[in-house]
Structures are given as C-alpha cells and as structure tokens.
Amino acid sequence: MIKRLGKPSKLMLLMLALVLVFVAGCQAIGGVDLNAVLKNSLKVTSSESKQTVAFKLELDETAFDDLTDEEIAIYKLLSNIELQLNDVKMEDSSNVSFNGKLVLGGAASIGFSMKMNEKQAIVEIEGAKQPFAFDMTGTVLTELAGISPAAGTPAANDESLTALGHALIDTIGGYAIDNLPNPEKIEVKPTTETINGESTALMQVHTEMDGKAIWAWVKKYVDALVADKAGLEKMIKGVVEVLSSDPDVWETLGTVNPFEESGELDAPTPDELIQQGIDEAVAMLEELQAELKAMETEDPESIDMLLGDNLTVTADVYVDTKLDIRKQAFELSYTLPTEEEEELALFPIKGFTVTSTSELWNVNEAVKADEVIVPETAVELEQLLELNSYRFMKMFKDDSAVYDILKNKLHLNQQSVSFYTDSYYNPPIVVQGGITLVPLRSTADAFSGVITYDPKSKGIQLFDEPTGTTIELKIGSDKVLVNGVSATWSFPVTSVGGTAYVPARSLSNTLKAKLAWSDLFDEKILTIEREV
Incomplete structure (x- = not known):
C-alpha cells in the first residue's frame, strides 16, 4: 500500500x-x-524532472602502498561516481520512465533507460546484448522464495x-x-531560475549547517x-x-x-x-x-x-507560488578525523562529498510515462539469479564500458574453487603416488561448465564454455577425449559415494587453470583458479 x-x-x-x-x-x-x-x-x-547525484571520495594516496593494484583501481573507479537521470516522467507512483547515464571514475560512461508500470519494468543498458525485465508485482520474488502469494x-x-x-x-x-x-x-529571497529551459520566478530557500548544528x-x-x-x-x-x-x-x-x-x-x-x-x-x-x-x-x-x-551540509530549494519544489541543490561533505589512530592510518579515504541537483516541472499535472514493451529476448529476473559471475559478464558486448569494468576492474573473469581436506562434503582425496583427486561437478560448476551423464555407458561429458573445450570421460577409465583428441590422465575417473572424482592436475591443465595448496591452521586447502 x-x-x-x-x-x-x-x-x-x-x-x-x-x-x-x-x-x-x-x-x-x-x-x-x-x-x-x-x-x-x-x-x-506526477511530474517531469531531471536529476543528478554525484559521489566523490578524497583519496589519500600515501596509504596506497599497502594495497594491491586491483584494490587501487577499485578505489579510483569508485572515487568519482555520477548518476544522471534525464527525461524522468512520473505518470503516477507505478508508471515511470527515464533514461540516464552512470559515470564511474570520471571516465567510464554507461547509458541506460528504464520504463515501468504496476506489472513489469524493462531496463536497457548500453552494451548489453539483451534488455532486462523485472516483475513489479512481487510474484516472481515470492515464488523464488518459496512463498505462496496470498x-x-x-x-x-x-x-x-x-x-x-x-x-x-x-x-x-x-x-x-x-x-x-x-x-x-x-534565508529566503526571490529569484529567477531556468526550469526545463524556461525562466521561472521562484523563492530560494538557502540553509547551511555543520555537524554541531x-x-x-x-x-x-x-x-x-x-x-x-x-x-x-x-x-x-x-x-x-x-x-x-x-x-x-x-x-x-x-x-x-x-x-x-x-x-x-x-x-x-x-x-x-x-x-x-x-x-x-x-x-x-x-x-x-x-x-x-x-x-x-x-x-x-x-x-x-x-x-x-x-561535516557540512548546504541546501538550496526553489519554490513556486503553489509551494511546489521546482529546483533543488544539495551538498554534504565529510572529512575523516586526522588523529593518528591505527584503524584510520591505513585507510585510503580522507573524506567524501555527495551532491544532488534536480529540476521539476508539470508537478501534479497530466504526465504520460513511456509505454513498457517487453521483447521476447528480455532476460527475466529468475534467469539473472541463475547466472554466475562469468555468464553475467558475457551478457555484455566485449567492446562495451560495462564489460571492461566487469572484466578489468572487478575481475569477474577470475574463477576459482577451493577444497578443504577436513570437509565432510566432497573433500580432495590424495591417492597412492601423491595424485590428488577432486569432484568433477563441483569444479565444473565453479568454472561455468556444463556436465551431462549417461548412466548406461557411465560416460560423462563436460563442456567448458569459457575455453570452448569439450571433455569426454568414463567412470573407471583414465582415457579421455579433449575436443575429440584422445588423451590419458594420471588417474582413472573414480566414483566416490556417487560423485565422480578426477585427477586435479590433469583437469586443471585441460581447463587452463592453476592449482596450489595452502594451509589454514591445521587444515590443508587445495585451490584451483584461472582467468578467462
């Protein structure tokens, strides 16, 4: 309600x-x-408007020495964020449309648009191969949560x-x-401001406060x-x-x-x-x-x-003769304390600023939002929730700004899986000769692979999407086919409690991954990882 x-x-x-x-x-x-x-x-x-919200971090680069290159890149990417909303049409509380732009790091620009009504919303993102559709009734979310709608x-x-x-x-x-x-x-004073290209007589309300106030x-x-x-x-x-x-x-x-x-x-x-x-x-x-x-x-x-x-806050609100807000500008600035406290000494952020500006027109007048049309190619919410990070990244074109951020800044192309020797569920198994076996399906799932199994022949096929590799195996055999080419692995495929185990190094080499052992207290951990 x-x-x-x-x-x-x-x-x-x-x-x-x-x-x-x-x-x-x-x-x-x-x-x-x-x-x-x-x-x-x-x-x-109802109204029409345009809005901009910006968030800026003041970074302390002297604290970068303790950060990795990847962490520094993330800080710089998030240090300057600007969200622009243009052509915002609010017909009512349910029917809204707008287009906009998200600028990250002051450089990477991502355009988008959204149209929604009481039943559904459609979002298009620049560089996405398909639009995204969302159920606005709550039915999909309740079903995914296992709740029966009233x-x-x-x-x-x-x-x-x-x-x-x-x-x-x-x-x-x-x-x-x-x-x-x-x-x-x-303070309040009369002024004239431009709203949607038109000069408008308004009353400007200005206020400023610091944290103590x-x-x-x-x-x-x-x-x-x-x-x-x-x-x-x-x-x-x-x-x-x-x-x-x-x-x-x-x-x-x-x-x-x-x-x-x-x-x-x-x-x-x-x-x-x-x-x-x-x-x-x-x-x-x-x-x-x-x-x-x-x-x-x-x-x-x-x-x-x-x-x-x-902490300082300043605000300017511009009001028309009907006492409707037609324009506003807001700024909040916060500087972290300069005391030499250990928890702050290594923190690379010295402060931040949030600013927001907006203009409104046709307030509470007849406004028509853009119509929601969901194409057959749209990706539904339940489909999105089933995607792993790699498949989500691949929903965007390789030359798009989003793909570049997901791959080169957030590194969604990095895939890894860890197995703990003391785990009760599918632990790694070290057999005679020092060969380590790992569960095939768990590894394949972590690496975006698709497994099919033929119970009659006990044949298993693994398709590794990132590398385009198809591996054909059989329970009890060390002979495999990799893209149709015969190869011999270091140990036969073994069924343990109904789970197919394969030699870790043979599988890693085939999937172009690396494996390494590490210690956590008294427990050994095997990690297989790659970047695709």
Missing part, C-alpha cells in the same frame, strides 16, 4: 528528505510556509489510496512536520516532539480516524481493522488500543530524548568525530 500512496520518485526521496529536514521550520520565513512546502512535496503524484486479496484503488495518503500526510504533518525547528542559518537541531526537534503530547495524541487519533474511514484499506492489507469492536470477552476497546499506542509513542520519544542526553555525557568524542566541524 505504501508504494501507492502517491510519493515523489524513489530516487529523489533520500535527498529530498535530507534537504527538507534542514529547510522546514515551525514558522514561515520570508513569506514562504516551509512546512506546507514539505507536505506538498510528499503529495507529488489469494483473494482485492486490488487497491489508486485514487482512493492516493487520497488516503494525502489525508495521512496532513494528519501526521500536523505533529511531525509542524514541530520541526528552524535551522540557525536560513545538526546535533543541536536533532535534540531540539526531539525535545519539541516530547513536549507536544497534545499534538501526538491528536495525530494518533487522527491516523486511526483516517484509516477507519476506508474499510477497503484493511481488506487490501489482508487484515482486520484492530480498532473495531471485536466482541471478544475481555478484549481491549478501540479507545484502550489508541491510548496504548499513545503511551508507547510517548515512552519511545522520552527514551530517545534520554539516550541523546546520555550520549553527550558518556561518549562526546564519538559525537564530535561524526557530527563536528568536519
């Missing part, structure tokens, strides 16, 4: 919430009712649920939003919530009244209205349940208030480290 109550696009929610937490206050500023702005933002059911649950009415969501926002906002204190540094603001907010017991009681009673006004809500949720008279002996009355909820909410807020005070007394160092001068 939450999904359908009418909200901004999911990718905006986090940044939007952070921004508005700092700009909303209990009093209007410069003629702008900031609380009304916050409530309006939660009631956006039968007989009525479909929700979008309009009624949206209206219900707006009523809940107004009811809850009277307590949770109206008690928000003003930041110390906040954020901590003071949080304490002040909690204090205000605790003090407003009358507002809390009014909110809880209002929520119950709103939910009870639409009996279809409880039916949609598949449960009964707990605030109706049940008729059971000694069952709590609706008024008693409401009072119980109020008492529990008051106790929770008072406990939170006490914990914040205790933290200041018992662990001020941690507060200073996390919420000190090294």
Whole structure:
C-alpha cells in the first residue's frame, strides 16, 4: 500500500528528505510556509524532472602502498561516481520512465533507460546484448522464495489510496512536520531560475549547517516532539480516524481493522488500543530524548568525530507560488578525523562529498510515462539469479564500458574453487603416488561448465564454455577425449559415494587453470583458479 500512496520518485526521496529536514521550520520565513512546502512535496503524484547525484571520495594516496593494484583501481573507479537521470516522467507512483547515464571514475560512461508500470519494468543498458525485465508485482520474488502469494486479496484503488495518503500526510504533518525547528542559518529571497529551459520566478530557500548544528537541531526537534503530547495524541487519533474511514484499506492489507469492536470477552476497546499506542509513542520519544542526553555525557568524542566541524551540509530549494519544489541543490561533505589512530592510518579515504541537483516541472499535472514493451529476448529476473559471475559478464558486448569494468576492474573473469581436506562434503582425496583427486561437478560448476551423464555407458561429458573445450570421460577409465583428441590422465575417473572424482592436475591443465595448496591452521586447502 505504501508504494501507492502517491510519493515523489524513489530516487529523489533520500535527498529530498535530507534537504527538507534542514529547510522546514515551525514558522514561515520570508513569506514562504516551509512546512506546507514539505507536505506538498510528499503529495507529488506526477511530474517531469531531471536529476543528478554525484559521489566523490578524497583519496589519500600515501596509504596506497599497502594495497594491491586491483584494490587501487577499485578505489579510483569508485572515487568519482555520477548518476544522471534525464527525461524522468512520473505518470503516477507505478508508471515511470527515464533514461540516464552512470559515470564511474570520471571516465567510464554507461547509458541506460528504464520504463515501468504496476506489472513489469524493462531496463536497457548500453552494451548489453539483451534488455532486462523485472516483475513489479512481487510474484516472481515470492515464488523464488518459496512463498505462496496470498489469494483473494482485492486490488487497491489508486485514487482512493492516493487520497488516503494525502489525508495521512496532513494528519501526521500536523505533529511531525509542524514541530520541526528552524535551522540557525536560513534565508529566503526571490529569484529567477531556468526550469526545463524556461525562466521561472521562484523563492530560494538557502540553509547551511555543520555537524554541531545538526546535533543541536536533532535534540531540539526531539525535545519539541516530547513536549507536544497534545499534538501526538491528536495525530494518533487522527491516523486511526483516517484509516477507519476506508474499510477497503484493511481488506487490501489482508487484515482486520484492530480498532473495531471485536466482541471478544475481555478484549481491549478501540479507545484502550489508541491510548496504548499513545503511551508507547510517548515512552519511545522520552527514551530517545534520554539516550541523546546520555550520549553527550558518556561518549562526546564519538559525537564530535561524526557530527563536528568536519561535516557540512548546504541546501538550496526553489519554490513556486503553489509551494511546489521546482529546483533543488544539495551538498554534504565529510572529512575523516586526522588523529593518528591505527584503524584510520591505513585507510585510503580522507573524506567524501555527495551532491544532488534536480529540476521539476508539470508537478501534479497530466504526465504520460513511456509505454513498457517487453521483447521476447528480455532476460527475466529468475534467469539473472541463475547466472554466475562469468555468464553475467558475457551478457555484455566485449567492446562495451560495462564489460571492461566487469572484466578489468572487478575481475569477474577470475574463477576459482577451493577444497578443504577436513570437509565432510566432497573433500580432495590424495591417492597412492601423491595424485590428488577432486569432484568433477563441483569444479565444473565453479568454472561455468556444463556436465551431462549417461548412466548406461557411465560416460560423462563436460563442456567448458569459457575455453570452448569439450571433455569426454568414463567412470573407471583414465582415457579421455579433449575436443575429440584422445588423451590419458594420471588417474582413472573414480566414483566416490556417487560423485565422480578426477585427477586435479590433469583437469586443471585441460581447463587452463592453476592449482596450489595452502594451509589454514591445521587444515590443508587445495585451490584451483584461472582467468578467462
């Protein structure tokens, strides 16, 4: 139900919430009712927009000496990430489309697009050989988890649920939003900004806070919530009244209205349940208030480290005459403490910055998202979950940016399998002459191989996709065919408890892999690995 109550696009929610937490206050500023702005933002059911979110790490290259080349490459790749969303069309909470670009390391650029409705979503990624399709009803995930979907649950009415969501926002906002204190540094002024290419008269709300101001603001907010017991009681009673006004809500949720008279002996009355909820909410807020005070007394160092001068937040929100947000810019910057603590001395990150910008237009007006068309070639979710890392990498073209990252940065082309001598399940076996045998199927599975078995002839065929090698073996024989060419392995294929074991070195050489023994305490470990 939450999904359908009418909200901004999911990718905006986090940044939007952070921004508005700092700009909303209990009093209007410069003629702008900031609380009304916050409530309006939660009631956006349709819009067009474009958004950019960027994440940058400040790296300490003096700590690179203790890292491998692969680890350094990963840090540099993730040190500069930018997500661009363009042509975002939100028709309603279920029907959304957009295209965008993901830039990694300031260089590798990956284009993509997404279209979704209440039933399905289709994602296309630049360089992918096929599009990806996802079930949006939850049916596939519940089936994969072995859960039977509930039968007989009525479909929700979008309009009624949206209206219900707006009523809940107004009811809850009277307590949770109206008690928000003003930041110390906040200013409002008229300005003109370009929105979707058009010059638009707006009110700019600017605020900035450091960590200490954020901590003071949080304490002040909690204090205000605790003090407003009358507002809390009014909110809880209002929520119950709103939910009870639409009996279809409880039916949609598949449960009964707990605030109706049940008729059971000694069952709590609706008024008693409401009072119980109020008492529990008051106790929770008072406990939170006490914990914040205790933290200041018992662990001020941690507060200073996390919420000190090294954390800064700035936000600019641009509001139109209808009190709708039309543009916003947000920046959060954090610098790690400089104390010479051992756990930080080898950490190659000195700090990070998160920025977000967005523009919105056609807010709560008629917007049509692009139609979802799932081609027959689309890869479904259940198919994706069955892929190992190598097969997932091969879903992208060899000359694509995604393939380059997966292979040369994340090294998904590296395959390995380890066998433990003390394991009760398929351990390696050392036979006379010092030859080590390993389970064929376990090795093949780790290396993306496909095995077929003929129980009549006891013949086994292994097809190794990465190398294009076909190996034909037979239980009890040391003779094999490799791509049709006869070869002799160092030990016959042996069945142990129904599992086919083969000589490790012979198999490794054929699959162009290396094997090595290592020690873990008193246990020996055999590892077979390769890069394809």
